[in-house]
Amino acid sequence: MTPTRRALLLAVVPASFVAVFFAYPVAAIVGRGLVPGGHPDLSALGRVVTDPRLRGIAWFTVAQAALSTALTLVLGLPGAHLLARVDVPGRSVLRALVVVPFVLPTMVVGTAFRSLFGPGAPMAALGLGSGAWAIVAAHVFFNHAVVVRTVGGLWAHLDPRQEEAARTLGAGRIRTFCSVTLPQLRPAIVSAASIVFLFCFTSFGIVLVLGGPRISTLETEIYRQTAELLNLRVAAALSVVQLVAVVAVLAVGRRARGRREVTLALQPARRTARRPRGIVGWATTGAQAVLVLALVVTPLVALVARSVQTPKGLGWDHYRALAGRGASSILFASPAAALAASLRNAVAATAVAVAVGGLAAAVLARRPGAAGEPAARRRGRAGLAALDTFLMLPLGVSAVTVGFGFLIALDRPPLDLRTSAALIPLAHALVATPLVVRALVPVLESIDPHLREAAGTLGASPLRVWREVDLPIVARALLVGAGLAFAVSLGEFGATLFIARPDTVTLPVLIFRLLSQPGPEAFGQAMAASSILMVLTAGAMLLVERIRVGEVGAF
Amino acid sequence: MLEVRGLTVRFGSTTALDGVDLEVAAGETLAVLGPSGGGKSTLLRAVAGLEVPYAGTVSWDGYDLAGVAPHRRRFGLMFQDHALFPHRDVLANVAFGLRMQGVGRGEAARRARGVLALVGLDGFDHRDVRSLSGGEQQRVALARALAPAPRLLMLDEPLGSLDRRLREDLAGELRRLFSALGTTALFVTHDHAEAFTVADRVAVIDRGEVVQTGPPSEIWNHPVDERTARFVGFDNILDAGPHGGRAAVRPEGLRIDAGGPISGVVESCTFRRDHFLVRVKAAGFEEPLSVAVPGPDPPAPGEAVRISVDPSRAVALDPS
Numbered sequence: 001m002t003p004t005r006r007a008l009l010l011a012v013v014p015a016s017f018v019a020v021f022f023a024y025p026v027a028a029i030v031g032r033g034l035v036p037g038g039h040p041d042l043s044a045l046g047r048v049v050t051d052p053r054l055r056g057i058a059w060f061t062v063a064q065a066a067l068s069t070a071l072t073l074v075l076g077l078p079g080a081h082l083l084a085r086v087d088v089p090g091r092s093v094l095r096a097l098v099v100v101p102f103v104l105p106t107m108v109v110g111t112a113f114r115s116l117f118g119p120g121a122p123m124a125a126l127g128l129g130s131g132a133w134a135i136v137a138a139h140v141f142f143n144h145a146v147v148v149r150t151v152g153g154l155w156a157h158l159d160p161r162q163e164e165a166a167r168t169l170g171a172g173r174i175r176t177f178c179s180v181t182l183p184q185l186r187p188a189i190v191s192a193a194s195i196v197f198l199f200c201f202t203s204f205g206i207v208l209v210l211g212g213p214r215i216s217t218l219e220t221e222i223y224r225q226t227a228e229l230l231n232l233r234v235a236a237a238l239s240v241v242q243l244v245a246v247v248a249v250l251a252v253g254r255r256a257r258g259r260r261e262v263t264l265a266l267q268p269a270r271r272t273a274r275r276p277r278g279i280v281g282w283a284t285t286g287a288q289a290v291l292v293l294a295l296v297v298t299p300l301v302a303l304v305a306r307s308v309q310t311p312k313g314l315g316w317d318h319y320r321a322l323a324g325r326g327a328s329s330i331l332f333a334s335p336a337a338a339l340a341a342s343l344r345n346a347v348a349a350t351a352v353a354v355a356v357g358g359l360a361a362a363v364l365a366r367r368p369g370a371a372g373e374p375a376a377r378r379r380g381r382a383g384l385a386a387l388d389t390f391l392m393l394p395l396g397v398s399a400v401t402v403g404f405g406f407l408i409a410l411d412r413p414p415l416d417l418r419t420s421a422a423l424i425p426l427a428h429a430l431v432a433t434p435l436v437v438r439a440l441v442p443v444l445e446s447i448d449p450h451l452r453e454a455a456g457t458l459g460a461s462p463l464r465v466w467r468e469v470d471l472p473i474v475a476r477a478l479l480v481g482a483g484l485a486f487a488v489s490l491g492e493f494g495a496t497l498f499i500a501r502p503d504t505v506t507l508p509v510l511i512f513r514l515l516s517q518p519g520p521e522a523f524g525q526a527m528a529a530s531s532i533l534m535v536l537t538a539g540a541m542l543l544v545e546r547i548r549v550g551e552v553g554a555f
Numbered sequence: 556m557l558e559v560r561g562l563t564v565r566f567g568s569t570t571a572l573d574g575v576d577l578e579v580a581a582g583e584t585l586a587v588l589g590p591s592g593g594g595k596s597t598l599l600r601a602v603a604g605l606e607v608p609y610a611g612t613v614s615w616d617g618y619d620l621a622g623v624a625p626h627r628r629r630f631g632l633m634f635q636d637h638a639l640f641p642h643r644d645v646l647a648n649v650a651f652g653l654r655m656q657g658v659g660r661g662e663a664a665r666r667a668r669g670v671l672a673l674v675g676l677d678g679f680d681h682r683d684v685r686s687l688s689g690g691e692q693q694r695v696a697l698a699r700a701l702a703p704a705p706r707l708l709m710l711d712e713p714l715g716s717l718d719r720r721l722r723e724d725l726a727g728e729l730r731r732l733f734s735a736l737g738t739t740a741l742f743v744t745h746d747h748a749e750a751f752t753v754a755d756r757v758a759v760i761d762r763g764e765v766v767q768t769g770p771p772s773e774i775w776n777h778p779v780d781e782r783t784a785r786f787v788g789f790d791n792i793l794d795a796g797p798h799g800g801r802a803a804v805r806p807e808g809l810r811i812d813a814g815g816p817i818s819g820v821v822e823s824c825t826f827r828r829d830h831f832l833v834r835v836k837a838a839g840f841e842e843p844l845s846v847a848v849p850g851p852d853p854p855a856p857g858e859a860v861r862i863s864v865d866p867s868r869a870v871a872l873d874p875s
Contacts, residue, residue, distance in 0.1 A: 473642055
């Protein structure tokens, strides 16, 4: 078998996985929205455009995403500078801490900000109690890490001598930043901004928890139209609008990323970080560190504090109540059963994501061989790029689209999975697979092809080469990818809410149900359940962060 | 024995190897000598089965190897960049090939230690390969290639990354090792001194073609054409040599001689350990002539000189 044939064979598994569990459901959505009953009919789409309420929702979706993105950039750049350029004690701890919010389940972030912004909470006292402000604040908290990691990642590698040259040529500090540093960071900033915008645009759990009944975005409206109004055609039309917007934003981000590699003279990060100098230097650094810590830590502390706050003072009452709570008509499942279901799902989803993502990474990391005609090589590269984009789609497109698509596509022959225990893990694996691929591909690509050839000439068959060379080198990255997949599955909410059945309720869905119950007891228990979920995911991620130390890896 | 017939390798529209013919007899060491980018590494990769030839055959003892995968050829290849496995220690690197042959762990380790001793690395067993010096890495790579006793050992610029002194020592060591083990070896280098030290025979390759094959002394004394001549140190090409026809002359074959037939002006004068190398812009020559001047008082730049040719040190070139 030629290497090309082998690659095609390997590619079949991940490509069909995404085709069956993503492309097919999305096609079903488009069909439901635009060609109901087999006849093209754009009236549902027309309603979305003309209905003033739906137009208002679309406008609010864009506006909150734009505002959240702008604020995230403003607050994220100092953090990026701090972690990329300043050699402060405890930098690696700070770096790990900064990522925590991004991997937290949206339900945890939502409840944390409910505890900060809700009635009688600190921010409400400042007059920022309204849902829209809470949503924007939660989005900034959630996406801060994207800016710090993406921009900081590039910043750490920019040659500081260019700034020094500008200074010796008479440019002041601010002038240097604006005319030398900022233009070089631009691609990373644009790239981070497009990712953050996308996440805010498709944000679901946070809006649902913090927006209450009055505030909707396209995502939550799709859910409302589906679950409450049972209006699947309008939901499908909204999904189509959403899909078009997401693809457009993805395209902008991709263009910006593509330009990044061109001209910059990048340096190893360890050469660019400097100790702060003088009182002003340390004061600036301290202020940056306080800002980062406040941003990251405050909501989490507020969450945990609220979970141990009872009418009788501090105590574990909410946790105890949670443990003692059985299945009920409102929760469907007992908290203990939901936790068990979440863990089961996470294990299954991780296994699928690692298997599918591992195969995909093995294909994507191959360089089309030097031999062969240039046209064939071009075709090979184009094929790889197409596969890459295809596999990344589920990450960019919203969780609600995934869940809604599963709901309307996988409930009838040829694929009737309504009652299958695999449904939720499959949806989670779909979202987690791109993360596994992203963790593995850079490491696989960094393996010197001579190592594989050397093993080959020493008598190792292609399969043996994979086992003896690729696998040991990539093992750590595989673990990182598995940890990410596990955390993502534990916290997944949007897709799960659509497809969870009474007997398959997960922890995030249970938290959502607790939050929608009246009374301070249910609220306290939601805080307690959120705290548990936070500890689980943050724990998994910190473990992974420790493993990642000393390794290259883009965000 | 290895036989290469009409081997042609193409990358897209560029031809890396063009109809190469070579033989390596059992127990023989053949050096492939040529400038960088001349297709030497491609030759080794094609023989190892890592590149698919566009045309031609590679055969062993009369058996055509087309379609035989690299891991079934039992040809060892020592890479120019060593390609040591970074996730394994020295001993595990060297034992790798033995383990691939199905040798048990203990036996493989024992035999690997023996090979390590052979290359002078006793006691390096559990060192991290990334912590080794260039010379030590080179020895580990050699030991790793030797350990499974390949029927043909190929070496790609094995001494290329080392400094000069170490290179000279190790070239002699390789020679002794190969003759002691009876190794059949094919190695490529751009350094003619290295090729002449290690090899029984030398094949000169340039722009993908073998231009001359023969024992070192023959290549050294009788290069067949101008390219080969220049490559092995004949810096001066005379259109009308002392024997009639074109001739190649080393700097040592020219003399500053007031009665010489060639006149010119000194361009530069460089100190070279045991002589001065004087570059002379001579009438009737496009490129300056290089003359080795042994004495302590070389002519200064700008000085007019006359040059004569030592007929015994001029090599007639076939019309090319």
